[in-house]
Amino acid sequence: MNPNPINYQAIELWQTLSDKETTLTFKQAAIKTWKLLQQAGRLLFLVSLFFVVIVVWLWSVAYRSGKDFRYWLETAQVxxxxxxxxxxxxxxxxxxxxxxxxxxxxxxxxxxxxxxxxxxxxxxx
The missing domain is CATH 1.10.12 (Lyase 2-enoyl-coa Hydratase; Chain  A, domain 2)
Structure with a gap:
């Protein structure tokens, strides 16, 4: 008698999934993935924060330079x-x-x- 290939594959898959080694492997993979996501998120946050600081700093320098330049033009009559x-x-x-x-x-x-x-x-x- 020829066994049902779908049933056979389902049983084989269930045995692989219910194996303790498979559970341990998936648990370790989930822990490692979570750590990687946390580190990537932290890095992304710090890089975006760095760009915000650069933009604010450049804006303040440009504003101050423009203000000083205007004051110099108005007072020195160049x-x-x-x-x-x-x-x-x-x-x-x-x-x-x-x-x-x-x-x-x-x-x-x-x-x-x-x-x-x-x-x-x-x-x-």
Whole structure:
């Protein structure tokens, strides 16, 4: 007699599900999944909080800068040429000067490392 394949598969599935090892495996998987979801939720919350703080900080800096700039324009009665020169200095010349100074400091720090000194002394020989 040929057994019913659906009945056979249902019995096999029930035996696998009712096995103690299967229960333990599913319990461990559920615990691990819950921990992962908690950690992912915490990370998502902290990252979103970080972005909110950045937006608020940038808004406050922009607001304060605009307020100070307006006060400076109204009190100093600056000519358009002076305004352009100051803006050019703040936006272009100062960052470039800072970058050149920073790269020179980093170059000097690099030249003082033992590895670079060894390479330089090897080249001199």
């Amino acid at each position: 000519s358009p040429e002076k305004l352009f020169a100051t803006t050019l200095d703040i936006l272009v010349q100062r960052p470039i000067a800072w970058l050149v100074n920073w790269s020179e400091v980093k170059r000097q720090e690099l030249m003082r490392t033992p590895e670079v000194k060894a390479l330089l002394s090897k080249d001199e020989k």
